[in-house]
Amino acid sequence: MSLLNKGVWVADESVENATLIPTATIVQADRYHLYISLACPYAHRANLVVQFLGLPITVSSVSSLKTDGWIFDQHFSDPILNRHHLYEIYQKHQHDFSGRATVPVLWDKAEQKIASNSSAELALNLATNWQNVAKNPHILVPNPLKNEIIALNHWLNDHITAKVYQIGFCRNQADYDTLLSEFFADLADLNKRLQHQPYLFGHEITLSDFFLFPTLIRFEKV
Structure with missing residues (x-):
């Protein structure tokens, strides 16, 4: 699998594992955009929370095709940063980022950085901290x-x-x-x-x- 190694896209596995960006969100409507892949069960978790609760977070998917990592195309474009590859979003977050460019990605439009790329942490954060702005509030974690x-x-x-x-x-x-x-x-x-x-x-x-x-x-x- 291709990786970012100090911001450079490489085709080998010289960087072993995905780098998880700790989840840190400010509960604010329309501040965040969630990048997912419709093919990825890990990204599906966070999207389920967003859709079920009716959270004020926009969502889009990368293409189901993977050519040198997750990509955007004419059917699945990047509505926020207009990038062609998911790894470019990681590079915008940190120019010398090292690790896999994975989904989900929660993009902070105000700070222009990734607020989370950890599917489990992100799903828990959205389920527990965002009830006050949910259109359909429901206690998912009693x-x-x-x-x-x-x-x-x-x-x-x-x-x-x-x-x-x-x-x-x-x-x-x-x-x-x-x-x-x-x-x-x-x-x-x-x-x-x-x-x-x-x-x-x-x-x-x-x-x-x-x-x-x-x-x-x-x-x-x-």
Whole structure:
């Protein structure tokens, strides 16, 4: 996967991991723009929160095509900065940025910088801190359940969302078989949990449901 290495776009993996920009938002209508990919389950989380709560944050998607990283094209243009590649937005945030140019990206139009590129942190921030400006306020992270929700979100990330990618990129049959068996065992556990309730924490939707849904719906589409 191509990367930014001190602001330079390179085709190898000399920079190992994505660099997460800590989430820091000021609750203010029309201040932020959310860049997502309609193909990415990680970006889907934050978009679900924005759409469900009716938050005053504009949203657009990069192209579903990836040529040298996420791109914008005639069908999926950049309405804010008019860039052609997502990595150019990272370069505008920090000219010598090193790391993968990933989605989601929450762009601060006032400060002209990235306010977050961490899908889990961003979804939690939007779900907990933005209720006062939501058109459709709903408590997605009730205080008595907050620690349990965060813990389950981590589990869903590791055992469901990330596991699909691990299976897809397996390089030998033995690892593939092991991971696939683990994945379907975890799905079976979730199925038992949902047998007698519509949502992961009972009869009210929570943020954890927004962590599970993006992976499940992609199974339906595929």
